[in-house]
């Protein structure tokens with residue numbers, strides 16, 4: 001498969017997607033969305049893949065939606081075409097996705113990182129929702145997801161002032177799960193993804209589904225949902241294997257069954 005705007009590779013059981021529009025600091029245009037959707041769906045359907053890493057360049061994970069592509073869009077077209085709704089499709093990827101962020105993750109770039117399951121930040125990362133400086137507001141989930149990650153006060157600060165947050169602040173406030181030296185970013189993200197990919201895929205996918213449910217439901221419903229998924233795992237060979245391996249002091253051999 002040929003991609004115009006991304007590089008797609010596999011590293012063992014990990015799918016690696018690298019944004020590749022260096023001249024535009026990986027700005028997200030319609031072609032990037034189309035390419036990313038095909039790649040993510042391909043990895044999701046590939047039984048040999050257990051986790052996905054998405055990264056950009058040293059200078060920019062992505063500097064936002066493509067402003068030059070957006071600037072002439074008429075209201076009627078934005079509304080009728082439901083501009084950016086396609087990114088919701090990306091969030092339906094069921095395997096774990098790690099965003100490995102170095103440099104700028106602004107606007108849609110920050111929103112893309114937040115669509116992933118967690119963010120590993122390089123010490124050079126800079127996150128922001130600067131849409132207000134362009135006369136608009138976030139349109140790919142920034143006002144909703146950033147608020148859930150960092151709370152109302154910081155989300156308001158970021159979206160209303162358009163200021164950037166460095167990697168240390170992003171980790172402190174819960175946006176990034178960890179910060180690593182820039183030179184080690186992709187290797188660290190691949191290592192984390194490879195570790196995930198060694199576990200039983202159904203239990204990994206159920207863990208992701210259960211955590212995501214916490215954002216969509218009440219605590220009582222979420223707890224019930226978690227228990228039902230937990231119970232269902234006892235139908236799998238991998239639960240028997242995982243617990244037997246512990247008792248026998250050996251490494252489990254998961255078969256995803």
Ligand SMILES: CC(C)(O)CC(=O)SCCNC(=O)CCNC(=O)[C@H](O)C(C)(C)COP(=O)(O)OP(=O)(O)OC[C@H]1O[C@@H](n2cnc3c(N)ncnc32)[C@H](O)[C@@H]1OP(=O)(O)O
Pocket residue numbers: 023024025027028063064065066067068069104106107108109111130131134137138139140142
């Ligand atoms: C999805 C929504 C609805 O939420 C909306 C958005 O995402 S709106 C976009 C939000 N992002 C921004 O506002 C950031 C825009 N970029 C910048 O502020 C700067 O480029 C920078 C601070 C990230 C980096 O500055 P600098 O090092 O000085 O590089 P530049 O010369 O500015 O950029 C290099 C090159 O990239 C092009 N570029 C950068 N960002 C975008 C973008 N978002 N869309 C399109 N093109 C972008 C920039 O124009 C330069 O290209 P040339 O003009 O030299 O051809």
